[in-house]
Amino acid sequence: MKIALIAHDKKKQDLVQFTLAYKPILQDHQLFATGTTGKRIMEATGLDVHRFQSGPLGGDQQIGAMIANDDMDVVIFFRDPLTAQPHEPDISALIRLSDVYEIPLATNMATAELIIHALERNELEWRSVIRERRNLDKGPSL
Numbered sequence: 001m002k003i004a005l006i007a008h009d010k011k012k013q014d015l016v017q018f019t020l021a022y023k024p025i026l027q028d029h030q031l032f033a034t035g036t037t038g039k040r041i042m043e044a045t046g047l048d049v050h051r052f053q054s055g056p057l058g059g060d061q062q063i064g065a066m067i068a069n070d071d072m073d074v075v076i077f078f079r080d081p082l083t084a085q086p087h088e089p090d091i092s093a094l095i096r097l098s099d100v101y102e103i104p105l106a107t108n109m110a111t112a113e114l115i116i117h118a119l120e121r122n123e124l125e126w127r128s129v130i131r132e133r134r135n136l137d138k139g140p141s142l
């Protein structure tokens, strides 16, 4: 599964702790992150993370593009609901696209725990089925 990991500054430490705790599960998946979040996770856990731009510089949009291509399976996004972000439109767009494509999206630790345990039990395999079906619908590329 392809998993996006994102955290706003005041939530980064929480996400680092989360990825440390669940490293044995996460290491079996392909991980993606916005720039600074990815750096912090890699430094703390040694996990292999594909890093995009930092959020304010377009990282949320890059992850949004993967969602729009049906190329992302899970989004774990520890938002800071108490601090205004300069790139709020990008954040809203990422969340909106997750809903458009029905991608499991956790915006806090409590929901992230549920998703990670679902991953552990292979309960998100329906994502691959949907992706394959959509690819078949697209037909052969020219």
Ligand SMILES: O=C(CO)COP(=O)(O)O
Pocket (backbone or CB within 6 Å): 006, 007, 008, 009, 033, 034, 035, 036, 037, 038, 053, 054, 055, 056, 059, 060, 091
């Ligand atoms: O701003 C972010 C998400 O909206 C996160 O970006 P960074 O991981 O680069 O701090």
